[in-house]
Amino acid sequence: MEMRFGKYGGQYVPEVLIPSLKELEKAYKEYKDDPEFKEELDYYLKNYAGRETPLYFAENLTKKIGGAKIYLKREDLLLGGAHKINNSIGQALLAKKMGKTRLIAETGAGEHGLSSAMVGALFKMKTRIYMGAIDVERQKLNVYKMKLHGAEVYPVESGSKTLKDAINEALRDWVETFEDTYYLIGSVVGPYPYPSIVRDFQSVIGKEAKKQILDIEGKLPECIVACVGGGSNSIGIFNEFKNDKEVKLIGVEAAGEGLDTEKHAAALLKGKEGILHGMLSYFLQDEDGQIRPTHSISAGLDYPGVGPEHAYLKDMGAVEYAGITDEEALNAFLELSKTEGIIPALESSHALAHAMKIAKEMDSDEIIIVNLSGRGDKDLDTVMNYVKF
């Protein structure tokens, strides 16, 4: 496990959190390769969450676009409707092993909040979800679902009242409650060891996808495309292919209303190095080092930073990063819904939109895998504002 990815990462937190992070590191090192722990994790991933997920050849879409074959890694079919559950099960099991009785989590779109509320119910842990007051308003359905599972949803009124502020508030809670409380971070962000832990729990996506594409096509894909908010579904699918030089990895950030406007959430493409939420990474910030407000049509990508491993992968040139606008994502959302009968999450629609762009330029015997990180049911309120029938 790595404290830093190149210079990125680290543990930039107030002193009071250092012992909790050390406790977490120790516990994770103890259990991560423990056969019993792995068996339990696999059991819940399979029987509770619904792994493995299919790798589906989107034939209609491929034909319509004309170019590379497009495969979809169907994380949208998991319980809760997104990849977030892979990580929530893993960390909740770890929390139990550590003897913690209470979970706290932050959420933007509500997907990680929902998956944390689900595992809170499953493992009988008291659960509180921190969610920006604006997001509570935007994502009513997920808020209601979290409450159905018995979680308390705490609307965060500070700062910009979105995901970054929910993380601040969860950290403030943890500073007081670390003795019985586990902070279940939802992406590959935060202080060490979170970026490594979340990556490990999400890397099941890439492990399955690699095996599946070799079974179906007998070769590796030319390209893998995933959206990047904090960066967990993308790291999750990229990780297994990191050493396959012939596979091009592309992370897609939210370009919002355009990368040349102020209204986007593209930390890697437009941000600069900074320190927030315990990590050295790329952040959208003003000339004074104040974190800037962000915008994306998809709440799950609406975050001013990105996980430190992505910052490193970008600097190394190991992953290419691109931006997709709100409009392009919305079009991809509509296209997949119509051609394949699959409603993708707006986050995943960013990855899909980029794949559709590049597929055209590729040969018909080449392959793209898109990580379909979630389903779009949660986004229907948003989409209805744009598209009327």
Next chain:
Amino acid sequence: MDKKLVSFIVAGDPNPEATLKFMKALSKHSDIIELGIPFSDPMADGETIQMADIRALNNGMKVSKVFDIIREFRKYSSTPIVVMTYYNPVFNMGLERFLKELKESGGNGLIVVDLPVEDSEEYLSHCKKYGIDTIFLAAPNTSEDRIKKIDNASSMFIYLVSLYGTTGVRGEVSNLAIDFLKRTKKLCKNPVYVGFGISKKEHAKRFIENGADGVVVGSAYVKIIEEYGDSEETIKKLEEKARKLKEGILEGSK
């Protein structure tokens, strides 16, 4: 050695001119003025200081103006000034440039809330080079080993966080805090100051009686600023608050 009162306010809350007036008022009874640089994401702070940061930023506060305030203050007073900040504004400006400007403006020390002692090697050597004193925080759950590292890395005082939580006014001094103070005193060569949650004369007295070399008070002042804004009333009340706290310190020193 005389026991110290450190008085914290947020620079630019509600505007730089007011901050300067507040500093002058506080310095009548304070031994050190601590100036917070407002930050968009103050994760170690409770609501009172969060709101102060927002007031300052909404009124256009900038890091460069913090140095202007210090420079201006130096025309009137030699009371030492410690700047408290999150790391990002420093990192963004560049550590060396930040330290150079802090020194030139007349600043004396620096606290970076989210810089752990493990990652402070370069930081320490630059602080030394530019003649800026360092202060690190320790919490009740900090191990003895780390307290020693923190002591070694600090050159002005050690800042004990008296509780598990964020900044903000609290009711009573806990036994946890007193135990922690006694434990740390034995380990450190630096003076040990206690902060977080101190708002009353009695709190200050209690910590000093139990061996603290100083107390740090913040939210109690910031609450006054929150209520009375940029006014004569605020200045009067800040001065009064500092006077009482200093009284507690003197009583505790007997």
